[in-house]
Amino acid sequence: MTDTVNADPAELAKFSELAHRWWDVESEFRPLHEINPLRLEWIDGIAPIAGRKVLDVGCGGGILADSMARKGAEVLGIDLADKALKVAQLHALEASTRGVKYRAVSAEALAAEQPGNFDVVTCMEMLEHVPQPASVVKACADLVKPGGWVFFSTIHRNLKSFLFAIVGAEYLLGLLPRGTHEYQKLIRPSELAAYCRAAGLDLRQTRGMEHNPITRRYWLSGDTSVNYMIATQKPGQVQ
Template sequence: MTAPSSERPASSALDNEVAKFAAMADTWWDPDGPFKPLHTFNPKRLAYIRDRAVERFGRDMEQRHPFAGLSLLDIGCGGGLLCEPMARLGFEVTGIDATEKNTKIAAVHAEQSGLDITYRNATPEVLVAEGKTFDVVLTMEVVEHVADVDAFLHSCGTLVAPGGLLVGATLNRTMKAFALAKVGAEYVLRWLPKGTHDWKKFVRPSEFAAGLRVGGLTIDGMVGMTFNPLAGEWSLSRDLDVNYMIAAHKAG
């Protein structure tokens, strides 16, 4: 492990993106607030992460804490919506976020929930400079908000320990995603505050995969997430046109 650098490494965070989420930080745990979409599809995200981790590490989900002994980093953790259920499954969880207010809110909520989670106001570049690695790295709905996608994904890959797993999620840069995730979600359904997303920063699956490969990872697979407005439910699908998740691993 290398010693922490005395100089602050270059950051992938965009100041305007940090400010945007800071303004909404107090509402992370409100299921009907600005982060309602995260609450509605969180069960599907959690199931996908869990299943990929079971495959990679051969854990038994019948155990009370099936992932005990494994470390997990959630990059762009927000208020801790993924960190807390991952901690309950036994992971030693660290959550980082470029917005300090998010990590403070997440820490308070974790303490109230009786969970031991480490939260830091940091970017992945800081942890890379410290020589940190984790068995599982999550970057869920973050890559579309960073300054340099390739540099960010390289940092994410560097943080995955040998034999470890990365799971990511984002929005595809398609006209269908523009219509549904940008216009539909922000202006028609008003699920998200206007300006939450910049369609030009959405990331194609090929771009996401290429960035992870440069970071030393092998792609395991991708899956789409599709919303049924009549049932009000999300499901996993082969349709990658709007929301999708990706799993990758580092050779042991």
């Protein structure tokens, strides 16, 4: 694979090393498994995905992509981490998940190939791992149909997020491997909103995600100071 546009080789290597643990619910990816039902319900509540053509950008081992396919969507998951994609493909075979395919390609390359081809595009927990997040946002906007929806999730850049998402989650509680996130790559909601507007996407909803490490409970709220999600829509008539 030569398509490495807008990707950090160190980030790809980081997730490739952990690829075999994607579907271990007690592994480093446990938080992704625990927040996945919340993310899926939020997405499906805004843009019902059953029977829709959905793209999951930065799909990793396929946790969200697989669950969206089980909701009845026709899903394509894309990533540049080959090992993670192979794990996703193997899990789909083992779990007999229909309606999901995976491909090693960047969002920018796919946007040039298949513009306006998807009803819904998701890009979750990925923007903070690429050199140029605005480029990914623009590609997502190009990939969705007029009237379609694009969903993003990422982490705020401020003192609280540094203490909670990096020091707390990675170094004190061990919820994530150390070095998973780099503070300077985190993205403020105002920055992500600006990327979306520049890409021609209208902001429709913003939600925060909170966590109680003692009870291991996650919930959505209006607090976007650490983890947050944004729902955007491309202007035009829904097809």
